[in-house]
Amino acid sequence: MATFPLTRSDALERLAAFAPRAGSAYGTRRNLVSACGQHDNVSRLSAALRRRVISEEDVVRAVLARHRPEAAEKFIAEVFWRTYWKGWLEQRPAVWTQYLADLDRLQAQPGLAAATDQAMAGRTGIPAFDHWAQELAQTGYLHNWARMQVASIWVFTLGLPWQLGASWTFERLIDADPASNTLSWRWVAGLHTPGKTYLASADRIAAMTGGKLTAHGLATTANVADVPAHPAPMPPRDAAAPDRAAPxxxxxxxxxxxxxxxxxxxxxxxxxxxxxxxxxxxxxxxxxxxxxxxxxxxxxxxxxxxxxxxxxxxxxxxxxxxxxxxxxxxxxxxxxxxxxxxxxxxxxxxxxQRAWDHRAWPHCRKGFFQLRARMADLLPEPC
Ligand SMILES: Cc1cc2nc3c(=O)[nH]c(=O)nc-3n(C[C@H](O)[C@H](O)[C@H](O)COP(=O)(O)OP(=O)(O)OC[C@H]3O[C@@H](n4cnc5c(N)ncnc54)[C@H](O)[C@@H]3O)c2cc1C
The missing domain is CATH 3.40.50.620 (HUPs)
Structure with a gap:
């Protein structure tokens, strides 16, 4: 089973071991999902990054010391997805408070409890979903691609509210993060990018897991109810600088x-x-x-x-x-x-506030493309 570093020395050790694989190997293999929980194609650094046990800058610097920026573009872009979600939510905090209010309302609806309990326990009868629900319960981690399938099946096949799914993963993930978790669920459910949903497919699940995991009876269309407009972005909350000399x-x-x-x-x-x-x-x-x-x-x-x-x-x-x-x-x-x-x-x-966030968050007001276009300017010098 994979491990997920939570101390700085473990995280730096993982980073050093993974950095050589963060180039083209990551680009071609990152979406292949191991069904036995190894996840060697990805860094498994999220539990440390989420808490800034190591920073985005530490990670990107170490990767740029091993690879040209173009070769590591895919990996670095994924690190910037974390930054993007943080910056986007920071400028629309109402999305978080609305999610919490929705959760209160949905958790009080007795009609939903049985179906959500079954799904969370991995008893839907859809083998891939049930496997991942159990892996999440046992390890606190799911591969990104598995998270996308789980969220999509939850919303479009099981017909359950995305907010209850987001609350489930937020409670159990070792890297649980308000921005990455809530906004990724919203993205899958079609609430982030107008007209764009993520629909899981049995064929792709079989292909990405080397035929180890199957799924049947998946939804073939993504029905999205009313999509409310995003709240207008507000400037990120002000971070006053500490007084260097003060006790x-x-x-x-x-x-x-x-x-x-x-x-x-x-x-x-x-x-x-x-x-x-x-x-x-x-x-x-x-x-x-x-x-x-x-x-x-x-x-x-x-x-x-x-x-x-x-x-x-x-x-x-x-x-x-x-x-x-x-x-x-x-x-x-x-x-x-x-x-x-x-x-x-x-x-x-x-x-x-970290300089990384200060520089990047102003570019997180629209879609990820806006931040991606600035990525080259935001990269740190290699160490
Ligand atoms: C429904 C759903 C829920 C998610 N919930 C969380 C969450 O609560 N906390 C969390 O940290 N990530 C979340 N993610 C994003 C992503 O799945 C994890 O960051 C990633 O799987 C962590 O594994 P890794 O460190 O091996 O990633 P790697 O592939 O090695 O990527 C390196 C780093 O890039 C960042 N990253 C990679 N993919 C993404 C992504 N899609 N979005 C944002 N950052 C990314 C992470 O910091 C990660 O550690 C979620 C994704 C989905 C689809």
Whole structure:
């Protein structure tokens, strides 16, 4: 079975091992799906990238050190898909809040429970879907191409609401990400690109899995009900720069687990970590906090709430708490509440935005093509 690195040393080791295969080999083999869970054709770095245990920049730099940009274009474009979804949702946060409201409504509908439970348990009678549902339950991972088939079968063959499917994978994926997950489900369901849906086909499933997985009775047309217009894009949320000289506490959350590689602060007096959403987050946070603690010479402290953070800051006479930028999702929502509580105690909560996001997000207002056209300008220098 494949493994999915959650610590920086494991992620860097995986990156070093995968980088030689990120060129033309990735381009030709990335959609071939192993039915035995090996997934050697893809990097399996998403659990680390999602938490920025390693950054997009780390990954792209390492790949460009091994390949010409044209040879690694396919792999690099996939990394930019992560950036695209983040930037797009950041400029349309209402899509996330609407999804959460839809979920509340749909989860209260008793008529849907039996069918969704059967699908999530892998008991639909469609062998490929059931295999992938069980693989997700056992490993927390699905190959991208399998995710597309699963989402398509859920929506168009089983006729279930995409929001319930997105909630299912969000709860179970080791790389669960509000932007990539929600927006990919919407893309499959025909809600992202007008007139474009993704329809799974039994022949392609057999071909991509080397005949190991089959599917029958799949929908042959993609029926899409009313497609509401996207909310107009708003400017990405402002990220104020931290005051480099101010006495600070660094807060690590699952949104950025390698702050010591980007933050330039002269007076760090404490390191805190908080807001893990589950066991995988806890593993990544423990590793990140240990690295940050070593870097800034502080014993990392687990924090439960804003009051705990304010108490730590007060013990160290800190004037600001600096954390990684939290894009739309549960951590951003929690930090929004914490910011008000900390302000009441005279403390600034500053979210430090990575240059990668700052440069790329303005190009994520329309379709992916808009960002793709700028990819060459956004690439870092090879290391
Ligand atoms: C329905 C559905 C739900 C998804 N949910 C998530 C999710 O919750 N979290 C998540 O990280 N990804 C999600 N994805 C995107 C993609 O499936 C995973 O990022 C990818 O499978 C991770 O495996 P990998 O690291 O081996 O990818 P590789 O093929 O090695 O790609 C390298 C990196 O590029 C990025 N990437 C690759 N494909 C995509 C993509 N289609 N969209 C965005 N980024 C991509 C990832 O950061 C990945 O680690 C979803 C896709 C679909 C179709």
């Amino acid at each position: 600070s506490v660094v807060l690590i959350t699952p949104e950025d687990c390698s702050l010591e590689t980007t933050l330039d602060l002269a007076d760090v007096r404490g390191v805190a970590f908080a807001l893990a959403q589950g066991a995988w987050d806890r593993t990544a946070l423990a590793d990140a906090a240990a690295r940050a603690g070593q870097h800034w010479g502080c014993e990392p402290v687990a924090i439960e709430n804003a009051a705990g953070l304010a108490a730590l800051a007060s013990r160290h006479d800190a004037r600001q708490v600096v954390t990684g930028f939290a894009p739309v999702g549960p951590v951003a929502t929690a930090l929004g509440d914490w910011r008000a509580d900390l302000a009441a105690q005279g403390l600034r909560l500053v979210e430090s």
